[in-house]
Amino acid sequence: MRKVAIIGGGAAGLFCSIFLKEMLQEDVEVILLEKQDRIGKKILVTGNGKCNLSNRNMDVYYYNSPSIAHAIRHFTPELCVSTFRKWGLLIREDEEGRLYPYSEKASSVLDVFLRKIDELGIKVVTFDASHIKKCAHFLVYSKAYQLENVDVVVLATGGMVGVTRYEGYQLAQDLGHTCTPLFPTLVALKTKESLKALSGLRMKVALSVIKEQRELWKGQGEVLFKDEGLSGILALDASRYWRDSTSLSLDLVPDFRDETLRTFIQAEDEGKRLAGILPKMLALDVLKRYKQDPLHDLIYHLHHFLLHPTETYGYQNAQVTRGGIPMNEVNPVSFESLLTNNFYLIGEVLDVDGACGGYNLHFAWASAYAACIDIAHKIKGEIK
Ligand SMILES: Cc1cc2nc3c(=O)[nH]c(=O)nc-3n(C[C@H](O)[C@H](O)[C@H](O)COP(=O)(O)OP(=O)(O)OC[C@H]3O[C@@H](n4cnc5c(N)ncnc54)[C@H](O)[C@@H]3O)c2cc1C
Numbered sequence: 407m408r409k410v411a412i413i414g415g416g417a418a419g420l421f422c423s424i425f426l427k428e429m430l431q432e433d434v435e436v437i438l439l440e441k442q443d444r445i446g447k448k449i450l451v452t453g454n455g456k457c458n459l460s461n462r463n464m465d466v467y468y469y470n471s472p473s474i475a476h477a478i479r480h481f482t483p484e485l486c487v488s489t490f491r492k493w494g495l496l497i498r499e500d501e502e503g504r505l506y507p508y509s510e511k512a513s514s515v516l517d518v519f520l521r522k523i524d525e526l527g528i529k530v531v532t533f534d535a536s537h538i539k540k541c542a543h544f545l546v547y548s549k550a551y552q553l554e555n556v557d558v559v560v561l562a563t564g565g566m567v568g569v570t571r572y573e574g575y576q577l578a579q580d581l582g583h584t585c586t587p588l589f590p591t592l593v594a595l596k597t598k599e600s601l602k603a604l605s606g607l608r609m610k611v612a613l614s615v616i617k618e619q620r621e622l623w624k625g626q627g628e629v630l631f632k633d634e635g636l637s638g639i640l641a642l643d644a645s646r647y648w649r650d651s652t653s654l655s656l657d658l659v660p661d662f663r664d665e666t667l668r669t670f671i672q673a674e675d676e677g678k679r680l681a682g683i684l685p686k687m688l689a690l691d692v693l694k695r696y697k698q699d700p701l702h703d704l705i706y707h708l709h710h711f712l713l714h715p716t717e718t719y720g721y722q723n724a725q726v727t728r729g730g731i732p733m734n735e736v737n738p739v740s741f742e743s744l745l746t747n748n749f750y751l752i753g754e755v756l757d758v759d760g761a762c763g764g765y766n767l768h769f770a771w772a773s774a775y776a777a778c779i780d781i782a783h784k785i786k787g788e789i790k
Contacts, residue, residue, distance in 0.1 A: 408785045409435045410558040411546055413535045413577065415445030417767055418753030419562035420519045422774035424493070427526040429782045437553065438523070439546065441534035445523075446516045448568060452767065457512035460486045460771070461764040462503035468761040470646065470728070473738040474769065481772035489771075493518050504764050535563075536573055538580045540746055558748045558781055562774070565727025565754040566590070574755050578731050582745040586732050586757045590724030592766075593645045594637035595654070595715040604631035604687050612660035613640050615647040623647040626660060636713060639762045646728065646759060648715055656711040658684060658692070664705050671704065683708070726766050730757040740780035741773050748784070750777040 410426060412419045415438050427436045438445065449457060460483050461468075466475040483505065487497045495518045496508035507514040523530060537547040544556040563574030566588055575585045608630050615622045623644065630638035636654065644654060659667060670682050680689035696707045718724065735744055736751050743749040752773035760766045 407433060407435050408557040409437065409555060410560065410781065411437045411439060411544070411553055411556045412560040412562055413439045413538075413546065414562035414564060414574070414753070414755075415440030415442075415530065416448055416562060416564050416753065416770070417446070418564075418770035418774045419560070420446055420449075420523070421771045422560055422562060422752060422778055423528050424519065424522045424526060425489075425775060425778040426781060427528055428522075429778060430785055433785055435529070436526075437529045437531060437556075439531050439533035439535055439553070441532070443532065445530055446519055448564070449516045449519075450512045452512055453506065453764075455512050456506050456510045457515045458504050458506055458764040458767070459490070459497075459515060460505040460768040462499060462505065463763075464765075464768065468763070468765045469758060469769065470760075471733050471758045473733040474758055474772070476739050477741070477772045477776045478768070481768075481775040483768070485775075486768065486771055490515075490518070493522055502763070534573075535577055538577050538749075540581065540749070544749070558750070558784075560750040560752060560774075560777055560781075561755055562751075562753050562770075563755050565730060566721050567724050567727055568721075575731065578743075578751060578755065581743065581749055583731050583735050583743065583751075586729040588727055588729040590718050590721045590726075591646050591728035591759055592642045592726045592762060593724035594632060594635055594719040595641055595645055595648060596635040596717050596719060597654075598714040598716050600633070601631045601635065601713075602633045603691060605633045607631045607685060607687060608638065609658065609685070609688070611640065612657040613644055614655045614657075615644050615652050616655050617649065617652040622652065629656070635715070635719070637719075642725070643761050645718060646761065648718070652715065654713045654715060656713065657709045658688070658711050659708050667705050667708060679704070680708075725762075726759045727754060728757075728759050730755055732757050739776065741777040742780060750781065752777050 412423050423436045423438045462483050464478055464483050466472055497505050498508045499505055534548045535546055539545045544559045546553040610628055612626045614624045625640055625643055627640035628638045629636055629640050671679050731751050741750050741752050753770040760769055
């Protein structure tokens with residue numbers, strides 16, 4: 407019997423342990439090492455407690471890394487749905503293709519994982535991994551223990567979000583890997599402009615991320631104005647493209663062209679010029695900012711309401727880490743390390759981040775699936 411240690415009992419580690427044990431049954435001992443007192447804690451807070459676990463509109467476009475194309479082509483949303491159904495979870499889809507547990511409760515996803523872990527006899531150990539060493543086999547250390555004679559190690563330690571102390575990247579570095587710079591992403595952005603007067607306002611807009619007059623990304627959806635910045639799904643998605651000195655250009659009336667707008671701008675009463683177009687506070691803000699400008703410029707500004715982000719709201723408010731172990735250090739088909747045989751890296755510990763809408767959890771499952779297929783092949787054909 408081969409011994410596989412999976413470090414990290416989050417989304418990727420849980421999926422990996424269950425899928426692997428189901429495939430290999432008695433041929434494998436799966437040990438799931440988790441440093442927190444409970445596994446899968448983060449799953450409970452995903453999707454505002456509803457867990458947006460995948461998306462019907464799956465494409466590499468929604469990720470920062472084209473090299474994951476193979477993984478998401480093979481682990482499709484359909485396979486995701488059927489795998490969860492097989493494990494006892496019904497799925498529902500919303501009008502934008504986002505997939506959720508039918509109960510709309512993230513706890514249902516975790517319950518299914520916990521039941522399968524139990525049913526399959528997967529060993530879960532509270533273990534804060536601090537080092538990995540490879541001789542003939544792997545040794546995985548925590549401060550208090552060491553796990554010996556491990557044939558395969560899967561690193562599924564996630565990223566920097568929601569942790570105070572983090573060794574995940576260090577564990578990969580023990581085996582020669584590097585790490586790209588890390589930033590919080592899918593996070594609200596603080597802006598140079600105070601937005602206090604607009605705080606709490608939700609608006610459907612189009613938003614472009616601009617750097618040196620070049621559009622880096624454009625999307626359409628909802629933003630939420632905060633005292634010091636911008637949140638809402640669209641702003642979170644924009645944060646994936648934000649770098650120093652990029653600006654955000656909001657089209658406040660994306661559905662109307664200039665000629666139409668002109669007829670709606672009431673020229674007589676200056677204070678109420680935009681009353682029929684925008685919520686009052688935003689109308690006043692636009693008029694205050696551009697009060698010197700002639701009418702055609704005002705229309706331009708309705709389509710190009712500029713904000714200048716200065717920083718993010720930080721890891722404590724982010725959903726995902728941008729950066730991590732670079733994809734060019736793993737085989738993109740199997741997620742095995744290119745530096746150390748039988749060492750696999752899956753999920754957010756890699757330099758892979760996706761858009762809002764279920765893409766990050768989908769990548770956690772997809773990379774776990776790819777690693778499982780490869781590990782199963784090796785174990786069945788006797789490990790090399
Ligand atoms: C508030 C919030 C909402 C989100 N909502 C969504 C959503 O709706 N849809 C979506 O697709 N994505 C969502 N995400 C992102 C998604 O949760 C992550 O991308 C996903 O959980 C990554 O899975 P992972 O297994 O790689 O990492 P994690 O889920 O972070 O799991 C890593 C695990 O490893 C453990 N660990 C770390 N270091 C060690 C160590 N040294 N030894 C042992 N164990 C260790 C951690 O304790 C943790 O349990 C959300 C994130 C947040 C924070």
